[in-house]
Amino acid sequence: MAQPEKKRYIEDEKKRQQRMKRIVFGGQIGLGVLVIVLWEVLTRYEVMDPYYWSSPSTIYETAKIAFLEGTLWNDLVYTSLATLAGFASGTLIGSLVGLSFWWSAYYSRISEPYLIAFNAIPKLALGPVIVILFGIGFFSKVMLAFLMTVIVTALAAHSGIKAIDKDLEKLLYSLGAKRRHVFTKVVVPTTMPWIVSSLRINIALALAGTIVGEFISSRQGIGRMILYAGQILDIDLVWVGVVVLSILSLLMYAGTVSLEKLLLRGQEPKQ
Amino acid sequence: MYKLKVVDASKIFRRDGQEVVALQETTMQIPAGRFVSIIGPSGCGKSTLFNMIAGLIKPTTGKILLDGQNIVGKSGYVGYMLQKDLLLPWRTILDNVILGLEIKGISKREARKRAQPLLERYGLQGFENNYPPELSGGMRQRAALLRTLLYDQDVILLDEPFGALDAQTRLQMQEWLLRIWEDFQKTILFITHDIDEAIFLSDDIYVLSQRPGKLKAKIHVELERPRTEETLLSDEFRSLKQTLLDLLREEPRENGTT
Numbered sequence: 229m230a231q232p233e234k235k236r237y238i239e240d241e242k243k244r245q246q247r248m249k250r251i252v253f254g255g256q257i258g259l260g261v262l263v264i265v266l267w268e269v270l271t272r273y274e275v276m277d278p279y280y281w282s283s284p285s286t287i288y289e290t291a292k293i294a295f296l297e298g299t300l301w302n303d304l305v306y307t308s309l310a311t312l313a314g315f316a317s318g319t320l321i322g323s324l325v326g327l328s329f330w331w332s333a334y335y336s337r338i339s340e341p342y343l344i345a346f347n348a349i350p351k352l353a354l355g356p357v358i359v360i361l362f363g364i365g366f367f368s369k370v371m372l373a374f375l376m377t378v379i380v381t382a383l384a385a386h387s388g389i390k391a392i393d394k395d396l397e398k399l400l401y402s403l404g405a406k407r408r409h410v411f412t413k414v415v416v417p418t419t420m421p422w423i424v425s426s427l428r429i430n431i432a433l434a435l436a437g438t439i440v441g442e443f444i445s446s447r448q449g450i451g452r453m454i455l456y457a458g459q460i461l462d463i464d465l466v467w468v469g470v471v472v473l474s475i476l477s478l479l480m481y482a483g484t485v486s487l488e489k490l491l492l493r494g495q496e497p498k499q
Numbered sequence: 500m501y502k503l504k505v506v507d508a509s510k511i512f513r514r515d516g517q518e519v520v521a522l523q524e525t526t527m528q529i530p531a532g533r534f535v536s537i538i539g540p541s542g543c544g545k546s547t548l549f550n551m552i553a554g555l556i557k558p559t560t561g562k563i564l565l566d567g568q569n570i571v572g573k574s575g576y577v578g579y580m581l582q583k584d585l586l587l588p589w590r591t592i593l594d595n596v597i598l599g600l601e602i603k604g605i606s607k608r609e610a611r612k613r614a615q616p617l618l619e620r621y622g623l624q625g626f627e628n629n630y631p632p633e634l635s636g637g638m639r640q641r642a643a644l645l646r647t648l649l650y651d652q653d654v655i656l657l658d659e660p661f662g663a664l665d666a667q668t669r670l671q672m673q674e675w676l677l678r679i680w681e682d683f684q685k686t687i688l689f690i691t692h693d694i695d696e697a698i699f700l701s702d703d704i705y706v707l708s709q710r711p712g713k714l715k716a717k718i719h720v721e722l723e724r725p726r727t728e729e730t731l732l733s734d735e736f737r738s739l740k741q742t743l744l745d746l747l748r749e750e751p752r753e754n755g756t757t
Contacts, residue, residue, distance in 0.1 A: 399585045402553050403599040403650050404575025413598070417589045 282467040290464045291472070299453075300472070306448040307438055308476060310366060314373020315434035315480075322378040323423050326385020330392070330415050331407075340386070347383060351375040352437065355444045369441035369449070376437035377430040384426035388419030424488045431480045439473070450476075500567070502531035502686045503552070503577075503654050508561030510547050520711035521547040524560060527705065527714070529688070531653070534680055536689045536697035536704045540747065544712025545690045549656045552688070553579045565654065578647040578655040578685075582662045584639040586631040592642050593618065593627040599650030617645055621679060637668040641675065648679065654686045661696070670728070673699055677726065694743045698736060699726060706746050716746055 264284050270276045271283035278286070294300035329336035355372060362368035392415060400410045442451025450469050457465035505527040512519045522544035529535055537545050550556045552563055554574035563570050570576045578599075586595045596618065597610035605613075618627055623641055631639055640660055647655055660676075661669045673696060680687055691697050697704050698720055706716040722735055730736055 393585070395581060395583055396585055396587070398555060399579070399581065400598075400602070401555060401574045402577075402579035403602050403646075405602045409602050413601075414587070417587065420589075 280463060282464045286464050287467045287471055291468045294465070294468060300468070303448055303450050303453050304472060304476065306366070307369075307435075307442065307450040307473075308480075310369035310438045310441070310449070311373055311431075311435045311476075311480070313370045314437060315377055315431055317370070318374040318377030318434065319381050319423070319427065319430055321374075322381025322426075323385050323419075325378070325382040326389065326423070327411075327415065327419060329386050330389045330411065336386075336389075343379065343382060343386070347379045352440045355440055358441070359444050364445040364447065369438045369446070372441040373434035373437035376433040377426075380430060380433065381423060381426050384422045385419050388422030389415065391422075392418050420491060424491050427484045427488060428481065431484050432477065435473070435477055435480065500531075501528045501564075502533075502566065503527075503529045503688075504562075504564040504567075505548070505552065506562045506564065508548070508551055508558040508563060510544065510551065510556070511559045522551075523711050523713040525712075525714045529686060529703075531686055532684050533702045534677075534687045534689065534700055536691055536701040537707060538691060538694065538697045538704055538743070538747075539707030539712070539715075540709045541692065542710045542712075543707040544710070545707060546658055547712070549579065549658050549688070549690060552654075553577055553656060555579075576652060576654075578650050578652045580643055580647045580655070580657050580660055582659040584631070584636075584643040586639055586642055586646075588631055591628050591630060592623060592634065595631065596642055596646045596649055598646055603650075614645070614649055617649060621645060622675065635668075636664050637672055640664065640672060644676070644679070648683060648685070654688070656688045656690075658690045659692070660689075662691070662693075669696070674727075676700065677724075681725075694740055694747075695731065698722070698739050698743070699731060704743065706743065718742065718746075 267276075267281070268284045271278040271281050291300065329339070351372070354375065358371050358375070359368050362371050396414050396418075397410050400414060405413070438449070439451035439454075442449035443455050446452040450473055454466050454469035457463070457469065505525055507524045507526055508522070509524040510521045512521060525548065527535075537548070539545055547556070551558045551571075554563075554570055554572055554576060557572045565576055586592075587598070590598075593611055593614060594607075596614045597605075597607065600610035600613065601607060615627070618624060621641060623638065623645070626634060626638060626642075631642070634642070644657075644660065647657075661672050664672060677700065689697070689700060701720050704718045704720060705714060706718065707713065708715045718739070720739060722730055722733070722739075
């Protein structure tokens with residue numbers, strides 16, 4: 229009598245993971261497409277009023293015109309540069325301020341409450357003052373983006389400083405290290421994951437700072453374009469601005485993620 | 500001529516207005532090339548003594564002499580290794596080992612060249628470019644000790660370096676340490692509260708008493724070298740162990756606290 233062949237069931241982890249990845253990716257794309265299609269259909273059949281909601285196709289057409297005229301490009305470059313400059317300077321100076329607290333416990337403890345108080349100020353409310361101080365040009369936007377990011381970074385770096393292992397410092401001193409060695413070899417690398425964890429928030433904050441700066445008073449920038457379009461009731465153009473800003477924000481976020489990888493080289497970001 | 504002399508060194512802290520004696524006046528004379536263990540219950544001031552020798556804290560009284568020169572409050576004159584391996588997680592094993600050389604101002608390239616053969620010889624070949632979290636506890640301690648060794652001071656302080664390892668790894672590490680000690684002719688001071696470990700490794704064992712820490716006895720270990728696992732079973736070893744157990748048992752125990 230022939231034995232029936234036994235069925236073997238082998239769990240293939242790799243296959244399962246690949247399958248999951250495919251489904252998730254497909255689902256993500258599908259959801260995006262669905263939202264856009266719904267938006268288009270609902271506004272076309274006037275379930276949603278196309279005057280307020282515009283529609284993906286109109287936004288696309290309006291954007292094409294704006295790009296072809298060149299003004300949207302100029303605005304985009306203006307806003308991007310102001311954001312990046314504010315982000316870079318805010319992060320850099322914030323990190324330096326935070327790191328400087330390692331050098332003196334007195335200095336650190338005396339200034340900490342002020343740092344927290346300054347963090348509590350809604351920086352955007354300072355917008356008009358910044359514009360009066362620095363004018364309506366490029367620099368006032370950079371300043372607002374800078375203010376939005378600098379304290380957040382300083383506080384993040386300060387948390388990193390507090391988490392430094394005292395025994396590591398001790399070890400370095402036993403190896404004959406001076407304070408500057410401890411600073412470069414232990415303090416900066418230990419604090420890096422904290423600083424890096426603030427980058428993703430910072431890029432969004434910097435963009436918000438720039439846009440508000442452009443709202444208050446500006447000759448260029450996506451923020452100014454949105455404000456202008458709103459004033460002349462060109463709601464399609466407002467939507468173009470919002471969509472372009474969203475894409476810009478996503479790109480900058482992606483850039484930040486690669487910057488993180490570069491700065492950490494194997495370490496994990498910390499909160 | 501002694502390599503390291505601790506002369507009447509003591510340490511008193513003031514806490515909440517009360518003076519706490521961490522270590523009573525202690526004198527030790529350690530000849531060059533000796534392997535010396537310091538054993539005692541926790542809180543006996545062993546680590547305080549090491550921190551003073553390493554120059555990380557200042558003694559309340561007394562002097563620390565290295566080759567006759569006073570090194571009180573001066574760090575960087577002796578190698579020091581703690582129970583935690585304290586390897587920098589963002590550096591590879593090789594780059595961790597050269598840390599001391601880098602601080603001395605030697606270029607990374609030159610330092611790596613000097614460290615490479617050491618890693619190969621002492622059981623870390625193939626791990627040079629790994630990061631510390633990828634290694635076992637024993638391997639990490641090896642790297643930490645090589646880092647101390649490469650810093651190249653005559654005296655090395657080891658504060659319970661194998662305290663966190665399992666028994667099997669511990670024995671391997673002890674044999675490994677003896678090999679290094681014989682190759683490099685360093686003077687080693689070794690803190691432990693494992694009696695077997697102290698006897699197995701040492702030429703001399705200093706016994707400290709419970710707080711306030713005080714030097715209680717000095718025992719000379721005459722066991723032949725090289726020592727192996729069989730040494731642990733010899734009569735001499737057992738009688739030494741008995742002596743040490745008795746010395747430590749005489750300690751009046753505090754009730755309910757450790």
